[in-house]
Amino acid sequence: xxxxxxxxxxxxxxxxxxxxxxxxxxxxxxxxxxxxxxxxxxxxxxxxxxxxxxxxxxxxxxxxxxxxxxxxxxxxxxxxxxxxxxxxxxxxxxxxxxxxxxxxxxxxxxxxxxxxxxxxxxxxxxxxxxxxxxxxxxxxxxxxxxxxxxxxxxxxxxxxxxxxxxxxxxxxxxxxxxxxxxxxxxxxxxxxxxxxxxxxxxxxxxxxxxxxxxxxxxxxxxxxxxxxxxxxxxxxxxxxxxxxxxxxxxxxxxxxxxxxxxxxxxxxxxxxxxxxxxxxxxxxxxxxxxxxxxxxxxxxxxxxxxxxxxxxxxxxxxxxxxxxxxxxxxxxxxxxxxxxxxxxxxxxxxxxxxxxxxxxxxxxxxxxxxxxxxxxxxxxxxxxxxxxxxxxxxxxxxxxxxxxxxxxxxxxxxxxxxxxxxxxxxxxxxxxxxxxxxxxxxxxxxxxxxxxxxxxxxxxxxxxxxxxxxxxxxxxxxxxxxxxxxxxxxxxxxxxxxxxxxxxxxxxxxxxxxxxxxxxxxxxxxxxxxxxx
Numbered sequence: 308x309x310x311x312x313x314x315x316x317x318x319x320x321x322x323x324x325x326x327x328x329x330x331x332x333x334x335x336x337x338x339x340x341x342x343x344x345x346x347x348x349x350x351x352x353x354x355x356x357x358x359x360x361x362x363x364x365x366x367x368x369x370x371x372x373x374x375x376x377x378x379x380x381x382x383x384x385x386x387x388x389x390x391x392x393x394x395x396x397x398x399x400x401x402x403x404x405x406x407x408x409x410x411x412x413x414x415x416x417x418x419x420x421x422x423x424x425x426x427x428x429x430x431x432x433x434x435x436x437x438x439x440x441x442x443x444x445x446x447x448x449x450x451x452x453x454x455x456x457x458x459x460x461x462x463x464x465x466x467x468x469x470x471x472x473x474x475x476x477x478x479x480x481x482x483x484x485x486x487x488x489x490x491x492x493x494x495x496x497x498x499x500x501x502x503x504x505x506x507x508x509x510x511x512x513x514x515x516x517x518x519x520x521x522x523x524x525x526x527x528x529x530x531x532x533x534x535x536x537x538x539x540x541x542x543x544x545x546x547x548x549x550x551x552x553x554x555x556x557x558x559x560x561x562x563x564x565x566x567x568x569x570x571x572x573x574x575x576x577x578x579x580x581x582x583x584x585x586x587x588x589x590x591x592x593x594x595x596x597x598x599x600x601x602x603x604x605x606x607x608x609x610x611x612x613x614x615x616x617x618x619x620x621x622x623x624x625x626x627x628x629x630x631x632x633x634x635x636x637x638x639x640x641x642x643x644x645x646x647x648x649x650x651x652x653x654x655x656x657x658x659x660x661x662x663x664x665x666x667x668x669x670x671x672x673x674x675x676x677x678x679x680x681x682x683x684x685x686x687x688x689x690x691x692x693x694x695x696x697x698x699x700x701x702x703x704x705x706x707x708x709x710x711x712x713x714x715x716x717x718x719x720x721x722x723x724x725x726x727x728x729x730x731x732x733x734x735x736x737x738x739x740x741x742x743x744x745x746x747x748x749x750x751x752x753x754x755x756x757x758x759x760x761x762x763x764x765x766x767x768x769x770x771x772x773x774x775x776x777x778x779x780x781x782x783x784x785x786x787x788x789x790x791x792x793x794x795x796x797x798x799x800x801x802x803x804x805x806x807x808x809x810x811x812x813x814x815x816x817x818x819x820x821x822x823x824x825x826x827x828x829x830x831x832x833x834x835x836x837x838x839x840x
Contacts, residue, residue, distance in 0.1 A: 346547070346549060347547060347549040347550070347551060348547040348549070348550045348551070348571050348572070348821065348834070348837060349550075349553060349569070349571050349572075350550070350551070350552050350553065350570060350571065350572045350573075350574055350834075351553050351560075351561035351564055351565065351570040351572070351573045351574060351575070352369065352372070352552055352553070352555065352561075352574040353369075353554070353555065353556040353574070353575045353689060353690065354529075354532070354552060354554040354556075355554075355687075355689060355720075355721035355722070356368055356369050356725065357369045357370070357373065357532070357554075359508055359511070359512055360373070360374075360377070360511050360512050360523060360526070361507065361508045361511040361512065362374055362378070362480065362481040362482075362483055363436050363437045363440040363442050363445075363481075363505075364440060364442035364443070365442060365443055365444065365481075366443035366444045366481070366760075368691075368739060368741055368831075370480060370481070371480055371741060371829060371830050371831055372574075372830055372831040373532070374480035374481070374483055374517075374519075375480055375519060375830050375834075375835070376519055376520070376521040376534050376550065376834060377517045377519040377521055377522060377523060378483035378484065378485060378517025378518060378519045379395055379396050379484065379519050380395055380396065380477060380478055380480060380483050380484070381396050381397040381400075381413075381430070381477050381482070381484070382394060382395050382396075382400070382474060382475075382477050383395040384744065384745050384829055386833070389598075389828040389829065390475075390745050390746075392474045392475050392477075392478060395478075396413060396414055396417055396425065396484055396518065397413055397414070398412050398413065398414055399412045400412070400474055402473070402474075406466075406469035406471055406473070406780075406781065406783065407469055407470075408463060408464065408465050408466070409463070409464045409473050410457070410461065410462070410463045410464075411430075411461070411462050411477075412461055413425065413426070413430065413459075413460040413461065413462065414460075415459070415460050417518050417541045418518070418539060418541045419485075419489070419516060419517070419518060420486075420515055420516065420522055420537060420539070421486055421488070421489050421516070422539070423486055423488055423489070425484060425486075426456075426459040426460070427456040427457065427458065427459055427461055427462040428456055428459075429484050429485065429486060430454065430484050431456055431462060431487075431497075432485075432487035432490070432491075432495075432497045433482075433484045433485045433487065434451070434482055434484075435448075435497040436490075436495060436496070436497040436501055436505065437481060437482060438451060439496075439497060439498060439499055439500075439505075440501045440502060440505050441501075441502045443729075443760070444479075444481035446752060446759070446760055447476065447479050447481050447482055447743075448482070449752070450467055450468065450470050450473070450476075450780075451464055451465070451466055451467070452465045452466055452467045453465045468777065468780065468781070469781040470748070470780045471779075471780055471781070471782060471783055471788065472744075472746035472747075472748040472749070472780060475744045475748075475749070476744050476748065476749065477744070478743065478745070478829060479744050479749070479829075480743060480829070481743065483517055483518075483519075484517070485511075485516045485517050486516040486517075489516050490507055490510075490511075490516055493507055493514075494506030494507040494510060495507035495510075512526065513526070515537075518541065519537075519540075520536060520542065520544060520545050520835055521534035521535060521536055521537060521545075521550060522534065522535050522536075522537055524549075529554055530554055531551055531552060531553045531554060532551070532554075533549065533550075533552075534549065534550045534551075534552075535548065535549055536548045536549070545834070545835040545837075546837065546838040546839060547834075547837070553570060556575075556689060556690075557690075558573075558575050558577045558695075559577075559580060561573035561574070561575055561576060561816075562576060562580045562584060562816065565584075565590065565816050565817065565818060566584070566587065566590065568589075568818065571817060571818045571820065571821050572815065572816070572817040572818070572821070572824055572832070572837075573815070573816040573817070574815065574831065574832070575690055575693070576693060576814040576815070576816050577690060577693045577694070577814070578637075578638065578639035578693055578812070578814065580814075580816075581693070581814040581816060584816055589818060589820075590816060590817075590818065590819065591816070591817050591818070591819050591824070592814065592815075592816050593813075593814070593815040593816075593824055593825060593826070594639075594812055594813070594814055594815075595813050595815075595825065595826040596641075596642075596810075596812055596813075597741075597810070597811050597812060597813040597826055597828075598649040598651060598652075598741065598742050598810065598828055599649075599692050599739065599740070599741045599742075599810065599811045599813065600644070600649060600739065600740050600741075600807050600808075600809070601638075601691055601692060601694060601737060601739050601807075601808045601809055601811060602647050602739070602740065602806060602807045602808055603628075603703075603735065603736075603737055603738075603805070603806040603808060604728075604735065604736055604737070604738055604761065604764070604765050604804070604805050604806075605621055605624065605734070605765060605804055605805075605806075606731060606733060606734050606735070606764075606765050606766055607765060607766040607767060607804065608731075608766035609733075609735075611682075611683060611734050612680070612681075612734040612735070614677050614680055615734060616768070617675050617677070618801075618802065618803070619671045619672070619674055619675040620671070620677055620680070621802070621803035621804060621806075622661075622671055622801070622803045623667075623668040623669075623672045623675070623677075623710065624668070624707070624712070624803070624806070625668075625803040625806050626661060626662075626663065626665070626667050626668035626671070627663075627665055627668040627706055627709070627710045627712065628703065628706050628806070628808065629663045629702070630643050630660075630662065630663055630808065630809070631663065632663075632702065632706075633702055633703075633809060634809050636702065637694045637695075637698055637699060637702065638692075638693070638809045638811060638812065639693070639812050639814075640812075641809040641810055641811050641812050642809070642810050643660050643807055643808065643809050644658075644660060644807050644810055645658040645659060645660040645661070645796055645797070645799075645800045645807075646658070646660075646754075646755075646796045646797075646799035646800045646807060647740065647750055647754040647755075647799065647805045647807050648750040648754075648755075648792075648796050648799070649742065649750075649810055650810055652746070652747045652750065652792075653747040653789055653792045654747055654788075654789055654790075654791075654792025654793040654795070654796050655747065655792070655796055657789070658793055658796045658797050658800060660800065660807070661800060661801075661803075665706075665709050669710050669711065672710065672712075678711065679711070680711070680713070681712075681713040681714075682707075682712065682713070682714050682734055682735050683715045683734065684700060684714055684715065684717060684733075684734075684736060685717045685724060685727060685733055685736060686700055686717075686718060686724060686737050687718075687719065687720075687721045687724035687725070687737075688718035688719060688720060688721070688724075689721050691739045691811075692739065692811030692812075692813065693811060693812070693813075693814050694809075694811070696718070697716075697718055699737060699808070700714070700718075700737070704716055724736070728764060729764065731763070731764050731765070731766060737808070740753075740754075741829075741831070742828065742829055743829055745828065745829070747792045747796075748776070748779060748780060751772070751775075751776045751779060751795060752776070754799065754805050755769075755772045755775075755776055755795055755799050756772035756773040756776050757769050757770065757772065757773065758773065759772075761805060762804075765804050767802075767804050769798075769799075769802050769804065771795075771798050772795065772798065772799070772802075775791055775794055775795040775798065776795065778791050779791040779792055779795065813826040815832065819840060820839060820840050821837055821838065821839060821840060822837070822838055822839070822840045823836045823837045823838050824837055
């Protein structure tokens with residue numbers, strides 16, 4: 308079977324034959340002796356939530372794969388043990404005794420495409436800008452009071468309170484470092500006025516100013532993104548000269564294209580489609596457990612369904628869901644955590660989820676004095692983690708009907724859905740979350756407290772969440788952190804505002820012309836690690 312990569316190499320070989328009398332020429336594939344890079348790697352991926360390349364203004368699933376192409380963070384997580392934090396742009400770090408000050412030592416050999424060398428000033432500017440632009444990712448810097456330059460290779464973070472998870476927090480791709488000199492020349496502002504004064508998004512949507520191995524060459528919205536390898540990348544160069552992300556939102560279309568050789572990797576494959584491709588000539592199917600969660604969210608202050616403010620009604624809805632049926636029919640047997648904190652994170656393995664119990668759900672609705680509840684549901688008409696949200700809601704519609712709840716399902720385009728969800732307009736909907744870093748605080752912050760971004764979207768009434776979150780951040784002892792995390796996860800489960808449906812398996816289908824394709828806990832896949840076979 309011909310693949311995108313094989314065709315590229317064949318074209319390169321043909322060119323060599325033509326030019327043989329004039330010069331020597333490589334095959335186009337990666338070669339450790341020659342250092343040549345293969346020409347092109349093509350991915351099929353749903354890019355519906357890719358609205359900008361400015362991390363200060365966005366929080367989107369696709370960005371976890373895209374940002375590391377052109378920008379890097381102070382630390383990274385271990386691919387095989389994501390709870391372990393590794394040096395990246397920083398070589399080391401240390402915390403004060405009270406966990407309120409963290410000092411990072413930086414590499415001195417990192418450069419931007421402009422030729423400027425990265426310094427502590429760039430770190431300060433980039434991360435203060437994330438906080439002060441006040442975009443969707445700003446909460447990642449919420450605990451930071453100030454960023455101080457000690458010297459060119461030393462930067463200090465002073466926090467508003469203790470945070471035992473801070474080094475892990477700094478692995479989030481949204482906290483990448485950018486060229487402050489070039490950004491300021493093109494409208495970027497990092498101080499408190501940034502929320503209105505910063506004007507750099509348009510520049511960042513067409514020009515690379517990060518330290519990563521690739522530069523943005525072209526972005527055609529709703530079509531494709533093209534990245535070109537940097538000639539002057541400071542680190543070890545990846546194998547491919549060009550990486551193309553084709554915006555393909557239909558899983559079956561992705562499968563057809565990878566079979567045909569038009570793309571090398573399909574990112575959004577459903578379980579049944581993946582099974583149908585197993586054993587096909589020239590195709591590899593990678594199936595791995597992930598930390599990605601598909602969940603339900605309910606609004607306490609819904610004008611259309613005020614009943615959702617009642618704990619008993621939300622708990623009844625939690626008990627009305629046939630989780631095993633969803634897992635077996637739609638999600639390839641994926642497990643389910645107790646709350647929106649993945650299995651494998653601190654405290655999550657200790658808490659049992661609430662299971663399917665329609666009789667108990669009916670009893671709770673009776674106790675709440677609720678009958679004939681009708682819910683209008685708007686949800687993103689997409690496939691997340693291999694599961695069609697249309698199919699998911701058809702199943703949920705059937706489940707809720709069994710306990711006397713009528714659901715009217717209304718699929719909408721992703722862009723309309725995310726706008727409505729961020730505005731808190733939905734009574735009930737489904738969402739997704741993939742981790743950017745690997746401490747449970749990265750879930751407690753957005754999902755486990757009223758002031759978190761999802762607490763605000765759902766008008767959550769959950770005061771215990773903030774108290775336990777603060778205690779968790781202040782605790783140094785691992786056993787103590789586990790105990791507090793268990794208590795908070797239990798409280799999140801019983802509050803039932805945000806209900807996990809399944810923790811997805813990840814399906815990656817790729818041509819056998821490439822190798823190194825595997826799930827990455829915080830980057831979807833690590834494109835820089837993929838090589839020609």
